[in-house]
Amino acid sequence: MNIVHPAQTEQWLADSASESGQPALLLDVREPWEVQTASVKPGDGYTVVQMPMRSVPARYLELNKEQPIACMCHHGARSAQVAHFLMQQGFSRVANVHGGINAWSQEKDPSVPLY
Numbered sequence: 001m002n003i004v005h006p007a008q009t010e011q012w013l014a015d016s017a018s019e020s021g022q023p024a025l026l027l028d029v030r031e032p033w034e035v036q037t038a039s040v041k042p043g044d045g046y047t048v049v050q051m052p053m054r055s056v057p058a059r060y061l062e063l064n065k066e067q068p069i070a071c072m073c074h075h076g077a078r079s080a081q082v083a084h085f086l087m088q089q090g091f092s093r094v095a096n097v098h099g100g101i102n103a104w105s106q107e108k109d110p111s112v113p114l115y
Contacts, residue, residue: 001083002095006104009070009097013046016068016093024068029053029082030101034074038101038113046070053078060089068093074115076100 004012013024024046028035035050042048051059053073063069069091071079076099083096097104105112 001080001087003098004070004095005098006108009095009104009108010043010046012095013068013070014044016095017045020066020068020093022064022067022093023047025049025063025070026097027051027063027069027071027079027082028101029056029071029073029078034101034115037115038105040072040101040104040109040112053082056082056085060086063091065089065091066093068095070095070097072097072104073100075102 017024026046026048028048028050029052031052040048071083073079076096080096083094086094105114
């Protein structure tokens with residue numbers, strides 16, 4: 001599993017998408033109330049999908065195994081578990097956003113609220 005810091009996430013997604021020929025995805029595994037509190041907007045070359053961690057085992061087949069996926073949660077623990085799970089299921093281009101949306105707000109986009 002790759003670990004990327006928020007400031008590196010867009011570059012990792014762009015590079016991975018270029019290598020794989022697949023569109024990149026930022027997978028937000030937080031709960032719906034958390035997404036309502038603070039969220040990341042889609043960027044150049046990647047989309048954002050919300051899939052709460054507890055729903056991933058039932059829904060991971062909705063994802064493309066060849067697609068680059070950067071997982072994100074509040075601080076990085078849940079997303080690390082999801083990234084590890086996806087790799088066990090045969091996903092080849094997976095990263096965890098180190099520090100989650102909390103670090104994203106502090107390192108990349110201060111308009112994202114802290115909670």
